[in-house]
Amino acid sequence: MTKTIQFTFLFFFFCGLIQAQVSNSSPNIIFIAVDDLKPTIGAFGDDLAHTPTINLLAQNATVFLNNHTQQAVCGPSRASLMTGKRPDFTKVRDLKTKMRDMVPDIVTIPQFFRDNGYTTVGLGKIYDPRCVDKFRDKPSWSVPHMPEHKFEYPSDYGPPAMGFYQDPKNKAHIQDLRNEAKANGIKNLGKYLRDTFKPPFESSDAPDEAYVDGALAIYANKFLDEYKLESSEPFFLAVGFKRPHLPFTPPKRYWDMYDPSKFKINEFQQNSKNGPGIAYHSSGELRSYITPEISYEVSNSNRVILSDEFQKDLIHGYYASTSFIDAQIGKIMDKLKTTGLDKNTIIVIWGDHGWHLGDQQVWGKHTLFENALKSPLIIHLPGATTPRSITSITETVDLYPTLLELANVNFSHPIDGVSLVPQLQGKKNTDEVAYSYYNNGISLRTQRYRLTKYWREESPTLELYDHETDPFETRNIAQEQAEIVAQLLPLLEKGNTGI
Numbered sequence: 154m155t156k157t158i159q160f161t162f163l164f165f166f167f168c169g170l171i172q173a174q175v176s177n178s179s180p181n182i183i184f185i186a187v188d189d190l191k192p193t194i195g196a197f198g199d200d201l202a203h204t205p206t207i208n209l210l211a212q213n214a215t216v217f218l219n220n221h222t223q224q225a226v227c228g229p230s231r232a233s234l235m236t237g238k239r240p241d242f243t244k245v246r247d248l249k250t251k252m253r254d255m256v257p258d259i260v261t262i263p264q265f266f267r268d269n270g271y272t273t274v275g276l277g278k279i280y281d282p283r284c285v286d287k288f289r290d291k292p293s294w295s296v297p298h299m300p301e302h303k304f305e306y307p308s309d310y311g312p313p314a315m316g317f318y319q320d321p322k323n324k325a326h327i328q329d330l331r332n333e334a335k336a337n338g339i340k341n342l343g344k345y346l347r348d349t350f351k352p353p354f355e356s357s358d359a360p361d362e363a364y365v366d367g368a369l370a371i372y373a374n375k376f377l378d379e380y381k382l383e384s385s386e387p388f389f390l391a392v393g394f395k396r397p398h399l400p401f402t403p404p405k406r407y408w409d410m411y412d413p414s415k416f417k418i419n420e421f422q423q424n425s426k427n428g429p430g431i432a433y434h435s436s437g438e439l440r441s442y443i444t445p446e447i448s449y450e451v452s453n454s455n456r457v458i459l460s461d462e463f464q465k466d467l468i469h470g471y472y473a474s475t476s477f478i479d480a481q482i483g484k485i486m487d488k489l490k491t492t493g494l495d496k497n498t499i500i501v502i503w504g505d506h507g508w509h510l511g512d513q514q515v516w517g518k519h520t521l522f523e524n525a526l527k528s529p530l531i532i533h534l535p536g537a538t539t540p541r542s543i544t545s546i547t548e549t550v551d552l553y554p555t556l557l558e559l560a561n562v563n564f565s566h567p568i569d570g571v572s573l574v575p576q577l578q579g580k581k582n583t584d585e586v587a588y589s590y591y592n593n594g595i596s597l598r599t600q601r602y603r604l605t606k607y608w609r610e611e612s613p614t615l616e617l618y619d620h621e622t623d624p625f626e627t628r629n630i631a632q633e634q635a636e637i638v639a640q641l642l643p644l645l646e647k648g649n650t651g652i
Contacts, residue, residue, distance in 0.1 A: 179387040180535060180560055181498040182266070183489070185482060186234075186391065188227065188278055188398040189518065190504030192218075192529045193475050203410045203476045206483035207502060207531065214500070214533035215541040215577050221587035221598050222549045225506040225518035225525035228281035229590070230549060234503070235261045235280060235293070237553030237568035239648070240590050248283045253290070260566055262553055263293040266389045269562050274376060277301065277369045277393035301365050301395075304372065310363040315346060317402050319359035326350060353442035354401040354470040356408045361481065364402065366394045370481040374488040381492040387560075392485065394478045397508075399517075400442055401470025403477035410476050411469060418464045419511040424454070427629040429614045431592065431607050436509075436516040439467075456514045464511050471510060499559055500533040501552065512625065521596040521605045522626055523618075526589045532577060534559070543576050546598055548587035588648035597645040604631075604641045606649075617641075 194204045196211035197218060223233040224240050232238075232245040232252045236259050240246050244255035252259065263273035275298045280290050282300075289298035306312050313319050314327040327346060334345045361367030373392045380388060396403060424433065436457040440449040450458040459467075482502065489495040507527045509515035518525045528549065550570030557564050558572045575581065587598040594607040603626065605616040617631040617638055631638055 178497070179270075181387050181494060182271075182389045182501070182556060182560070183485070183498055184262075184279075184389065184391045184501045184556075185485070185503070186231070186277075186279055186393040187478055187502065187504050187529075188393070188395050189506065189508045190397060190475065190478070190529055191507035191510075191524065192504075192527060193472060194479075194529055196531070197529060201411075201415060202472060204479040206479045206486060210482075210486065210500065210502070210533055211531055212540050213537050214531050215537075215543060215573075217530040217532075217543045217547050217573070217576075219544055219600075220528050220530040220547045220549070221526045221589055222506040222528040223588065224590050225520060226591065227278075227505055228284035230505045230528075231280050232284055234505070234549045234552060235263070235290075237262070237550050237570050239550060239569050239588060241649075242569070245284050246590065248281060250284060251286065252280075252284050253286065253292075261290065261293045262556060263389050263391060264290075265557065265562070265564060266560070267293070267295050271387050271389050272296070272380075273389045273391075275391045275393070276372055276376070277365075277391075278395055279391045279393040299372070301369070304365065304368040306368060307360060307363055310359055313364055313402075315343075315351070316365060317400050318352070318355055318357075319363050319402070319404075320355050320357040323352060323355060347441070348443075350444055351442050352400060352444050353439065353447065354466060356403075356405040356473075358405055361404060361477070364404070364477075366396055366478060366481050369394060370484045373485050377485075377488045377492055377494060381494060394481060396478050397471050397474035399438065401467070401474045403470075403473045407473040407477045407480070408469065411472055413465065413469055416465045416468045416472075418461050418468075421625055421627055422511055422514040425513065425616075425618075425627050425629050427632065428616065429607065429629075430454075431594070431614060432520060432522070432605070432616065433513065433515060434517075434519055438519070439516040457516060459511075459516075467516065468510050471508070495535065497535050499535065499556070500531075501556070502529065502531040503549075503552065504529045519591065521589060521591050521594050521616075523598075523603060523620070523624075526587075526596065526598070532573070534577065539579075541577070541579060543573075545576070545581065546585040546587050546600055547573060547576075548589075586644065588645075595645060595649050597641060597648065599641065599644075602637065602641060604638065604645055606642075606645060 193199050193202045195202050195208040196216055222230045224230050228248045229240045229245045232243045243252055245252050267273040272295045274296050275294050314324045334342050339345050435451050435455045452458055506518050507525045508518055509524050512524055551573050554568050554570050554572040558574045589596045596605040601621050603618045607614040615631040616629045618626040
């Protein structure tokens with residue numbers, strides 16, 4: 154028998170302390186962040202992806218097909234999302250800088266809603282925990298953020314080992330390593346385990362709720378049940394799922410949704426023609442996932458070398474993990490409907506950045522290429538029945554002003570993004586560029602081109618890709634299209650305000 158998961162929020166107490174500045178008719182907001190989610194979604198044109206929940210939601214929502222993140226790194230991307238400011242302002246450009254150490258008075262989305270009469274609750278990975286305080290940014294939440302290590306799991310399984318694994322063999326081996334490390338006096342057990350045994354994928358018969366993301370969906374639904382019964386104030390509920398971030402560990406039934414023979418390795422696994430070496434990396438994050446049977450070779454050009462079979466396994470795992478998250482989102486959507494909260498709740502689904510699946514021989518994020526920077530974004534308004542597909546350029550910082558306008562909440566502090574409400578209404582925004590940053594570089598995305606400029610070398614290095622003729626960015630045409638570069642450089646420099 155499994156243990157019943159019990160959870161009681163403290164927000165009812167806080168609700169009594171809030172002097173509402175919004176009406177009971179103000180919309181609720183559910184913001185769903187998905188770690189490392191690229192547009193491997195049916196609603197975004199991926200015919201291989203099994204994502205029925207998101208596809209169904211998209212039938213009555215606005216799908217932003219050309220949305221781009223400010224940086225293809227979790228911490229900076231999420232800091233920009235939650236503040237509406239680019240990394241040059243937040244100063245969060247890595248996974249160790251704490252946002253409020255750099256800009257103590259910055260106002261986040263949930264903080265602003267909290268100060269204007271909303272109950273704000275965060276579950277899972279909203280900010281990168283390394284870039285905020287131990288409370289996952291205390292000013293943002295009406296209720297103390299519940300960290301994942303406090304989740305309860307079915308008693309037949311217990312918590313996932315190292316936060317990821319439920320396969321009995323893996324858990325037993327990890328426990329043996331832990332006992333061995335203790336016997337040998339190793340103090341940093343976590344580092345020892347990560348450096349010794351961390352499989353990149355797993356397939357087990359464990360139920361969804363035995364994993365962090367499955368438990369997270371249960372806690373989100375518990376909030377919705379209790380909120381429906383106890384509160385009349387509007388809420389901002391942020392739910393942050395961890396897959397399809399490595400390791401790819403969804404239950405076996407999600408792997409079984411796919412025919413392995415359908416997966417093909419990427420045809421373009423090399424540098425773009427005339428592409429600078431600074432644009433690439435050796436997929437270090439992937440190479441940190443090891444077992445005694447798995448090791449990695451790095452080429453002379455500093456690129457990871459993987460067998461075709463291993464590449465297909467990774468692609469399979471990524472898609473299976475995406476389907477696992479789609480199913481968890483489905484549980485939340487079902488709860489919204491059964492509680493009736495769907496009638497007054499804005500739903501946002503956002504991926505914090507993309508992920509390379511072997512294209513340009515890169516696995517992971519951390520580049521200024523399209524596949525690392527393109528981020529799925531879906532906004533569903535209560536009562537909406539008209540599907541919209543937006544192909545114009547949008548970016549992560551646009552969500553902040555969009556949500557505030559949808560909630561009819563006025564603000565005066567500066568934000569870098571522009572509201573997407575006109576596009577939600579079927580109109581067209583005039584500001585159609587996106588700025589992204591990484592590795593002493595800045596990248597400008599227009600409707601047709603991506604122009605990237607690096608400063609690390611003695612003289613600036615430029616990349617120009619024509620997405621009309623070269624959507625996979627295989628040929629850097631900066632030198633041969635000097636006139637286009639000259640036209641775009643002033644626009645790119647507008648985004649260079651202190652990189």
